[in-house]
Structure formats: structure tokens, C-alpha cells
Amino acid sequence: MDQYDEFGNYVGPELEDSDYDEGDDFGDVDDNEYENDGHMVVHDDEMDQDNTESNDNNRIVLHEDKKYYPEAEEVFPGVKTVTLDEDAQELNEPIIKPIKPKNFSILQKEAPALVYESEFLTSLMNTPTLIRNIAILGQFHHGKTVFVDTLVAATHADDWDPSKEVRYTDTRKDEQDRQLSVKSTAVSLVLENIKSKSYLLNILDCPGHVNFSDESTAALRAADGAVIVVDAVEGVMMNTERLIKHALQARLPICLVINKMDRLVLELKLPPQDAYFKLLHTLEEVNNLIVAHTHASAKPQRLSPELGNVCFAAGQHGWSFTLASFAALYCARHPRFGLNATDLAKRLWGDWYFNTEKNAFSKSKPSAGGVRTFVQYILEPLYKIYAHTIGETPEDLLTIFKQLGIRMKSSEMHLDPRPLLKLALSRFFGKPAGFVEMVVTHVPSPIDGADLKISTTYTGYLTSPLAQSMRTCASSAPLMCNVVKLYNNPEGNKFLALTRIYSGSITVGQRVKVLGESYTTDDDEDAAVVEVSGISVSVGRYNIEVTTAVAGNWVLLEGVDGPIKKTATITDTTTDASIFKPLVFDQSSVFKLAVEPFNPSELPKMVEGLRRINKTYPLCTTKVEESGEHVILGTGELYMDCVMHDLRHLFSDIEVKVADPVVSFCETVVESSAINCFAETPNKKNKITMLAEPLDTGLARDIEHGIVSLDWDKKSIGEFFTTKYDWDLLSARNIWAFGPESNGANLLLNNTLPSEVDQKLLGTIKESVVQGFKWGCREGPLCDEPMRNVKFKILDAKVAGEPIHRGGGQVIPTARRTAYSAFLMATPRLMEPMYMVEIQAPADCVQAIYPVLARRRGHVVQDAPKPGTPFYTLKAYIPVMDSFGFETDLRSYSLGQAFCQQVFDHWAVVPGDPLDRNVVLHPLEPSPPLALARDFMVKSRRRKGLSEDVSINKYFDDAMLLELAKHEADLEMEME
Secondary structure: OOOEOOOOOEOOOOOOOOOOOOOOOOOOOOOOOEOOOOOEOOOHHHHHHHHHHHHHHHOOOOHHHOOOOOOHHHHOOOOOOOOOOOOOOOOOOOOOOOOOOOOOEOOOOOOOOEOOOHHHHHHHOOOHHHEEEEEEEEOOOOOHHHHHHHHHHOOEOOOOOOOOOOOOOOOEHHHHHHOOOOOOEEEEEEEEOOOOOEEEEEEEEOOOOHHHHHHHHHHHHHOOEEEEEEEOOOEOOHHHHHHHHHHHHOOOOEEEEEEOOHHHHHOOOOOHHHHHHHHHHHHHHHHHHHHHHOOOOOOOOOOOHHHOOEEEEEHHHOEEEOHHHHHHHHHHHOHHHOOOHHHHHHOOOOOOEEEOOOOEEEOOOOOOOOOEHHHHHHHHHHHHHHHHHHHOOHHHHHHHHHHHOOOOOOOHHHOOHHHHHHHHHHHHHOOOHHHHHHHHHHOOOHHHHHHHHHHHHEOOOOOOHHHHHHHOOOOOOOOEEEEEEEEEOOOOOOEEEEEEEEEOEEEOOOEEEEEOOOOOOOOOOOEEEEEOOEEEEEEOOOEEEEOEEEOOOEEEEEOOOOOOOOOEEEEOOOOOOOOEOOOOOOOOOOEEEEEEEOOHHHHHHHHHHHHHHHHHOOOOEEEEOOOOOEEEEEOOHHHHHHHHHHHHHHHOOOOEEEOOOEEOOEEEEOOOOOOOEEEEOOOOOOEEEEEEEEOOOOHHHHHHOOOOOOOOOHHHHHHHHHHHOOOOHHHHOOEEEEEOOOOOOEEEEEOOOOOOOOHHHHHOOHHHHHHHHHHHHHOOOOOOOOEOOEEEEEEEEEOOOOHHHOOHHHHHHHHHHHHHHHHHOOOEEEEEEEEEEEEEEEHHHHHHHHHHHHOOOOEEEEEEEOOOOOEEEEEEEEEHHHOOOHHHHHHHHOOOOOEEEEEEEEEEEOOOOOOOOOOOOOOOOOOOHHHHHHHHHHHHHHHOOOOOOOOHHHOOOHHHHHHHHHHHHHHHHHHO
16 A cells, blocks of 8 residues: 555656567567668658557447347348337328229230130231221210120130120229219220121220210320210110211211110110101201211211111120121021022111012012011011010920020020120121121221321321321331320329321330320420330220331330320331321310328329329420319319329329319400500510400411411402401401411401501511410410410511510510500400310209209200100200309209200300409398309419409500590590
């Protein structure tokens, strides 16, 4: 203890340094460097190393920083560790979410057993003369999908369960649940005609609900013919008429299938003679529509069973026939009579009778009386089969079936009436050879129909070598394809492009050029080069992979969907290829929904989902308003319901909030501008004077439907306007533009006089004035909605002589302000969209429908009984703004007996003045009729983040305001 003092300090003898070993030789200094004066040289890195080691040894390590165990990265290299803070997730939410497979489709992973090999189908693809491309169209619930089932079932080796309704082409689960088609489905089948010759039928089964008519438009673009399906009881309905008109506008041949023939027997219980007249009436209705909507320069097509373009069917019972197939059935069953099937078929429709005394057919009715051959030889046997199958015992029925050549198992004879009828009749009539014969005879092959398709859809020069090769469907020519529709895969992350090949061939791995809808030979911005990663042929619930496809076919392409928005043109040529025309629809998207994600952080997911929605629904439009809200535009309630289902569950998988539905409006004028309106450019070097007035009645519709186009030469345009609308020739030849699009329902007219305005100088600013006019037409001054039915006349123009003073930055905004001021001086009004409503109801429910329509500002325009049926058909107009929930209301008032369909028909002026500030709007109260325009305008402006009222000072120059004040003073003096 003597070695330490009272403070604990060591005071003992000096200790030896333990840092050195005893054996160290301090005399060995050969490794050290010395300067000339004898001092040893120490390097900087040696000093740093010594300091670091000293610091590490002397470093204080806190308890929480001590390392007792190795890190996870040291034990498991490459493993990523995630640490969540407290309360970052809900207690009921797992840290790692389970993978939820998206299963909204009922596609088959493996192809079913077929009566032919898939190689036979792909071999037929190389022979365009044996291919027919058709679209199956018709009214909602007229049996299109079930009829296609009979075609698909004929190609399957295994029999289907007769007690179940398969609906093979409804490949989505929501389609099966709703029992209606939402998307068109492509089916490629190999079927035989009456002569047992095989053909490849490419079929597009389209939805019948009028909200999904955009799918029919896409199908008509790809098809060479249209098959219209009509219910034998309901006959021609509203959507049937629209589809016939649409097919005639596409200049496609039409075939007719009168479906649900069993309803005449089982529901209406019509006698065979009355059933014949019912069918005849339906046929005449269709023919009258064809005559009414065929272009004046073309010969109307006539549909008639004896011509072979009418087929009779009952999809639920699995049978179909034409006169030719029924005649062939008779000839096969009774060969001893030596009948000719072709001659017999011509005598099975119309006023033909069989004279038993002369044993011959004649056009005159026998003296002993008789019925028409169609009734005697077709309807009466058909009725008897139905009656016996339903009413006879299995033992007696088995004897009858043996006489008819229908083979049935004893176990099948004890089935319920419906599956028993389906089995018996499908085996009696056999495969749908009559339908195939009708399609093969009356629908042209891709080679024969190519000339017509190219002349109506291609935008390039029809005399160019590329167009000539497409018109001959040449497989050795450069590749030209038209993408008409995009189909999403079951996961919703990829799209398959339904493509019609017009020339050339396409192979997997080929690099092609995709031309978008806005592509032109002068502006190739909307073009991209992609690689085809897969080619397949759709057969409904499964696809057949192929490596190549030639002209005349339609196929599903994989890997090309990236740059495609709606439709596209695909080519591999380096020459100047033009595009195919974008689809022209027969209705407009006027139903508007604003959406936002429930969780704001999921906005990018929703935006990506909206982009995919825009791809897969042809008529759906998505956009972002200036207020920042995302808006979806569709055709109706059911359409938007399907869109929102796909957005929430298929494409984005997030929760989405939806605002109350609204509609699109248009802005128009009802009088000419009170004064000539002018505006000067900001540099005071240019001045434009305009006048606004309403367009001639019917001209807006002609422009929108392409009846007149500015692509015509001036002589043709002049003849059109002078002949139809009584314009003077000078005005007709001085139309500058339609707006806001090339087929927009507004018109800009140069009405200046050459003696007052230098036309050459005015022509230098024409493009800028047109751009300002289109900008103004796209966003009107009332509530930023498009203008409609307005004609703008340029009355005077002062143009600067120096080009630098008349640039687009000066002229475009000025032209827009001039158009706005002329518009506001011409008694502006709002226009709202109107639905045409077709209501089908029993006679005792008709009176209950009128008050439901009256409460929603609707009115009936037609009320008539349907011939041969126990129900009435009403046609009415109802504003889209008041149509929300109308169908539910109608069903509740009619106890579920009334059924309606609504489709956009026209635009109507909203009653009231939108600029009348004397109108007082009360919250939570419906506005009176004359205040509706003001109400709609104010609420639309609020929703878009605009001020509540329109300020004329925003669009009027000071000089214009003085002119306006002077005009008002003159009016007051005149009134005094």
C-alpha cells in the first residue's frame, strides 16, 4: 500500500514498459530512414495509422451501441430487412399483404376437344376465299349470345348440358352475373355449309344494350357483313333500327336472323297461319328501315327467305334453319321423290300452295282450300314436334322420335321439357349449315370486300400502290393493319389488340410501326416502333397461338398496345403510309362522373386505371378539368357502372369516391349579334370584326355525320350549300373552318368584301384566326363547355403589313375574344342533351308511365301497340340531367312490368336566360323552368372553379365597351 499516496496516485518504483517484448533489438535501425542531421523521418500515413489505432482503443462505447450479435446482413447476405414504425399500419392489416389474384374472367386455360384440329383452322387462315368476317348485332335480349352458343357447340366434340345456358362468349364474370354482354367477343370457328364444305367464320358477338353501341361500331369496322338478330315476338326495336342504319352507313351487306321462334309457339301460342303473318310483318319492318336509310344513290338491299339471306332460329332450343337447309332436310329424308332442294326452297315462302289434286306447287290457292307452303311444310311440323315433346309420354315420344330420325337415349327421355326440347330439336335440325350457307353466299370474302372497306376507311390516296395492294388483299405486299379494339387480359395489366390485316403478313417478333389517330404524313409525332410479341386467334374463352397471319384475317396482337389510345394503323413499310379513319360513333358520351381516390396518396394508381379505362372502352373519355378533378364521360348509367367496376377492381384495385352524376352541356345562340363586335391585338396593329348567328336548321347534323366536309373541292362545297341551304355561291366558297373539330357543329365564314379588305393580307392570318375560332368553340364563355350550332362571320379585318406584327401570339387570342364578344351579343343559351327513351310495357301499365315522365321534364312522342303481341311500345324524350334513376322509378311505378332503354338523341335549348341576374337560386330547392339555364350555368361554373357570373369586361376592349354603351343608349331613346 506504500506504493500509493492518500489520493490513490501511484508513487512506487518505475515499471517496465509492457508494449515491447524482451527480445526486441533496439539497435537494429536498418528499416528506419534518417536525415543528414541524424533525425529519423516519420511518414504522414504512419502517424495517421497510429492516431486511428489510439483513438479506437480509447473510444468510449455506450451501452446501447455495444454489438453482442452479428447483423442480419452478415448472417444472411442479400436479404433486405424492413422495419415499420409504431402505428404505421392498422392492427387488422397484415404487415405483408397476401397476393389477391384478379379473377374476373372465365377463360379456359386449355382448349376443349373439337371436331377438327386447330391446325386445320390455321391452314384455312391462309386461304382468304374461305374466310368470312361477320358481326352479330341486335337489340338487347334478342338472343345473340345464345344463338352464337349453337354455333360454338357445333364445333365441340363433347355435348353440352342441355339444362344449362352456357353463354360461351360472355367471358367476364359480371357478364354472367348480369346476364348481359358488356364487351364484344371474337370467335373464330370452322363450320360446314349445306354441301359439307368447311369455312372459317370470324364472328364478333356484340352487346345488345344501347349503352354499349360503341362495341358494335368497332365490330362493323372489322367485319365484311352484318348479321342482325331480331326477336320473333318483339320485332324491330329502337336499337335494331339504329344498328341497321349504322350497318348501312358502313355500306355492309346485311343478313337477318329471326330468333326466338319458340316464343310464338310456347308464349303467344299463335296458330301457324298467324305466326306466318307475324314473321312477314317483322320482315317488312326490317326491309322498310333498309329502304329508308339506304343512300339515295345506292339500290336498297332486300331481305327475304327465298333469297337465302334470312335465317329462322331458336337459340335456347339449339336450332336454326333457312329455306335451303329445310329443303335439303326434306330431300335427304325422302329421296324417292327426286326433289331438287334449290327449286323446293324457292317455293317454301310467299304465296305458294301445294295442289294435292295436281300434285304440284302453284301461286294460286287451290279451290279446295289450303295453306301456304311455309305454314304447311315448315311451321306445322315444327308445332307438332313442340306439342308432342311437351305433351306425350316418354314411351310414345320415343316412337315418334324414331320416325323422325331423332336418336335419343332412354335416360334422356325423362328430362324436363326444356332440355328435352333442346336435345330433340338440335338433333332433328343438326348443325347450323343453313346459317353458314347464308353467310357464305351473302357476305363477301375478305378479297371481294376489301375494295369497299378501303374506299370507306382509308384516308390516303386510293390510287397509291399501297392502297391498290390493300384493295386486292395481297399477302405479298407491305403490311397494313387496322387495330379496331383493345381487350384487357384477366389481370388487367396488358391489352390485346384486335387487328384486321388488309395486306401483307405479320409474324411474331416482327418490328412494326404503330400510327395513332392523330398521325399524318406531315406530323409523325403520334407514331412508335414496337415488336409483336404474340399473335393469337380468339375462340371465345381461349386463344389459339399462331406464329404468322396473312391478309384477310383478324387476329389478337400482343405487345403493340403501348402507344395505342383507341384505334391505330400498323405497318412495316417505310413509304408514306396514311392511317385508317378513327371510329365514328352513332351516339355521344354525355353522362359525366367526377372521381377521386379515397386515399389521396393513391392518385397515381387511379390515373393509371383511368388511362386503361380509356383504352378498353371505345366511347369512354377521361379528362382533367381546370379545377383538378378527374372526369369520366360515358353513354349511360349501366355503362358508367361497368366502367367504375373495372376502375375499382380490375385496373387500379383502390377505393374511389364518386360525385353526383352530371351531364355535358353545349352553348349556342338564338339570334344574330346585336352589334358588330371587334377586338384589337395587344400591339394595336390588327383588328378583327365578327358577327355570330345561328346555323341553318339541320346543317350541324350534316357536318357531324360527314354529309358535308371541307376536304371536298370548292365546287362541290358550293353546290351543296347553294342547293340544300340556299346560300349564295360566294359565301359557300369562303367557309374557312368547322369547329372545334374538323366535323364540329360550328362554322367560320369569311364575309369580307375584296374592295374593303386585302384578301391576300387576310390570308396570311387565316390559320391564326381559325385556331382562335376553334379554341373559342372548344371552351365557350358561359361555362367552358363546347359551342354548338353557331355561325361566325368575319365582317372586317385590319391586318398589319409587317409579318412580325401579325404573329399567332397576337392574332389567336384576339380572334378568340372577338368570337366570345360576338357570341355574348347574340342572345346566348345553354343546350342540354336529350335521351330518346323506348318503353315496353303491358297495356294496363301505360297510364302509370306518363306521370313518371312528366316529373322529369319528359314527354311522349309515340304510343302504339306492338302488332301481334300483348304489350305497348312508347317513345319519349327525357333530358339526360333528369334521367338519373329513371329506370328504377319506372319499374317501381309499373311493378316491374315496364322495361326501358335510353340513348342520346339530340341537343335541346334549356329554357331561360343563363345571363339573367334577376333569377334568384334557392339552395336545396328545385329551380322553376325559366331559371334552369341560370341554375345549370352557375353550378357548372362553381364546379369548375370559375367565378359565378360571366364578366363581359373580360372579353370586351375599352373601345368595344364604349360602342356597347352607345348602342344601349340608342335603344333607350328608340323605346322612349
